[in-house]
Amino acid sequence: MKILVCITHVPDTTSRIAFTDGNTKFDKNGIQFIIGPYDDYALARAVELKEQHGGSITAINVGEAETEPTIRKALAIGADEAIRVNAHPEDAIFVAKQIASVAKGGDYDLILMGRESIDFNGGQVHGMVGEILGIPSISPVMKLDIEGNTAKVTREIEGGKEYLEIEMPFIAGCQEPIAEWKIPNMRGIMSARTKPLNVIDPTGDNPMNVVEVFEMPPAKSGVKLVEPDNLEELVKLLKTEAKVI
């Protein structure tokens, strides 16, 4: 089985977010980058599937050279090889086109990625890749098992779950509890150095979005506690400060 796992390179979840250049660029100063947590689930499940069924895992990232430590972490966790499309991941359609272009030539049985990245949380790439390749795309996937050429998939839907059976190849946007995050073991880290990481040029497609400005959400004000018998005060605050009644 050939699995393609798409990896995002995103700021650590505890990062303090700031912008530069007149609020048009993300300020990377002092930021730790990680594999997107949902992508990490996808990768972990890919490693398990490979253990069960054999095959190989290719990790792909659309990003500039700075993302290579993150890609090498994916290699350390268990990908056999990696591809970096040398371009800034400007918007979802741009990234989807890059992934689809690689996937076309790769004959993959499965394309796994996170349900969404955790920087822009667009959650669009899996659908777009599916559309471009003309294969099904399912998200968010909580459980994924393979039997022969068929996959049994559990998908989270509004208020419940959906159980699906689907023929490979297809695309899954993954989330917990599909697998537990894998900590790279020391040997994996040492072998990551010698695994292939191929850098390729992007397709000629242009991004469709241009960032005009980023805006931070307004700072949250502190919680106000009102004594339980002071209903008048509560009503007053709800009217004048919170303006909800």
Place this chain on the structure above:
Amino acid sequence: MEAIAKEASIKGGEFIVRETEAEEIFIPEEFSEEQKMMAAATQDFINQEINPNISRMDNLEEGFMSSLMEKAGQLGLLGVTVPEEYGGLGMSFNTGMLIADIVAAAGSFSTAYGAHTGIGTLPILYYGTEEQRQKYLPLLASGEWKACYCLTEPDAGSDANSGKTKAKLTEDGKHYLINGQKMWISNAGFADLFIVFAKIDDDKNLTAFLIEKSFGGITMNEEEKKLGIKGSSTRQVFFNDCKVPVENMLSERENGFKIAVNVLNVGRIKLGCGVINGCKYVTTLATNYANERKQFGVSISSFGAIQTKLANMAAKTYAVESASYRAGQDIEDLISSLKEEGLEPAQAKLKAMEQFAIECAIIKILGSEVLNYIADEGVQVYGGMGFSEEAPMARAYRDARITRIYEGTNEINRMLLVGMILKKALKGEIDLLGPAMAVGKELTSVPSFEQPDLSQPMAQEKDTLRKLKKSALMVAGKAAETFGPKLNDEQEILMHIADMLIEIYAAECVILRTEKLMSRYSEEEAKLYKDMTTLYLFDAVQKIKNHGDEAVACFATGDELKVLLMGMKRFTKTEPVNTKELRRSIAGKMISVNKFPYTLY
């Protein structure tokens, strides 16, 4: 790729008379991507496996610590420096230090880890026969077996060689029968392999044995009820006619004390380094809390009194980190050059450790005392919540305390380190006498008004450092001259000298690291490191002055005392420093990033 070991040029203990260049030392910023990834994976292990399960660990849930050790083994964390042919990763000494550093944030696990990978594994690696290594090291590196180290006895603690545990050869000459009682044995509750020190017949010195639990004749008391590291198994172990095959003697008869001492050198530096991530974790918690907690209508992090604590926590951690990895690399370089000279790897390691035993002791003391300072101030930042078991500070405070006691108490280490320096001087390995005499001469001549070339980075700080070294040489030299070999009985003076040396080493490492960083970072980026350095150095100067003044007044009188005190004054004279601004600047950075002020891995 690991940092490439360079020609070993720095000798152990030599720092007191040698001027070292920034480019000669290793700084943790230079760890390779691979080493950083290992550190990050170790942190992942703590976040995923330990942090959510602290109460299971600290309640000593049956089998839990043992399973953590096994998981650590599967990740490769137990055999970082064990050579590949014995199932380890064969990584460098400093990589082993790095993992110990990260594990420090794991509370009780840190003790279990240290006991297993350090004192539990290294004796076999360094002194085992090929058969012993082949048999035990792969089991220990994988975590399939857990090890413990049985040296201490009820009546033999700091005086470890006075143990009463006995070994007697059986009549057929095939076994030793071990009888005796060991105390405070970490990992005893789940260990499969016991490294036991005992005396054969009426020997004066200890002999070491490798004892498998399955040999029988081993019983234990209940778990000790401890002040801290409650999740670490600590028991008394009894040997009753425990039958050990003769081939399980480690090294030669009566070589046990030497094994114990040499293995403790590694244990010490690793323990000192193995506080760093604990310091960072506590500092981050304190910063988070200070930012969140509001009193008088504002975050308590806006108060100067709290900022003082945060800044001190950061600067002290920076010092332990700078010293640990500098010494670690110096050891690594010496190991490499000894191997090149043809020494067998285990021998090279042992010899290098012995050479740097002074630095090992310094780092043990420095690390453990900084950790205790930080845990104490962490509690203070939390106020009442610091005293509550619902918040993490109480546990950090309790867990920190043991580090000043085991692997040789800090008192024993202080005396050892001064003793070792004097011994090296007597043997001519480092020239203390020449510089000490030069200092003596300088004292009776007109003070030099020569100014350092301030256009050079860290010039002022290095000038201060040079003088601090003179102050220590003056005090140590005069004390040695006054007491001769009887100086050993003057523990009060030895303690003062030790403290001077510790602060000098730490200050030097901090200054050189910052100088190295200044050549790589922009002025703005380097500011934090410069501020921490100035703050640390200022504090070190005050401490050194106090210790020096006290020490000389312990033995000199009249005019001699006057000259010595004047020397102390001259050698600890520094430019005034506005510590308030420094601390506000460091703390400001911490408050804005809401954590320890810099991130390495």
